[in-house]
Amino acid sequence: MRDLHAGAGVFASRPLPVPIYTNVQSPTHERRNRDGRVGVLVHRVIGEVVDSARALPVTDALRMVGDTVERTVPATRGSAAIRLRVQSHAARYVTHFMPGHECTFLGAEVRVERGRVDLAWSHPDHGVWFDEVKTWRHAGMSWDAQTWDQVDRYMKAGTAQFGARFAGVRLVVTGHTQDSVVIGPDGLVTPLMSSPLAPAVASTVGAA
Secondary structure, three states: OOOOOOOOOOOOOOOOOOOOOOOOOOHHHHHHHHHHHHHHHHHHHHHHHHHHHOOOOHHHHHHHHHHHHHHHOOOOOOHHHHHHHHHHHHHHHHHHOOOOOOOEEEEEEEEEOOEEEEEEEEEOOOEEEEEEEEOOOOOOOOOOHHHHHHHHHHHHHHHHHHHHHEEEEEEEEOOOHHHOEEEOOOOOEEEHHHOOOOHHHHOOOOOO
8 A cells, every 4th residue: 555644745744742740640531532432422412313303404413513522522521612613623524524415424333344334425426435534733743653544444445345446535624624635545645625526526516
């Protein structure tokens, strides 16, 4: 598989340093745990609203996101901040990354070989692709080993299942549009917004 960092300017910076603590759990580790929980909730909310939200005006779609967050995130200590983050990322997907109504939503947490993809989509002209949604805090982050493994697994699974119809994986970074990319079946990395799977293109190509 080609170097997934090959795209110029894509994830060029080095990872942030991680402090080492010997006797207690590090703040960095605790923050990663919180970020992981937020990511799971964001995926769940997007999966619940995305199919219906495409047929709604933006204001109604965002209201649906907010209502779903209220139902999905338990009201516990600190939940207000978590709800705000989940709603922000889910709303960002709906307003900036959601494919148009002529695309077919194949589902959320779709089981594929050796894993589950966050979202799966199909377009009559562009084929089938997977969305891997990331809620990274920092722009320009390097891909960690888990992301490398996920993309590699999903590329292989998509090609095996859909053959020539598989268009690749959209790595959607909800907080940083400029860091969102498409990894094609040939391993080529392209900025999402200048690719055939850019939301504006996906919502117009093939439309009546």
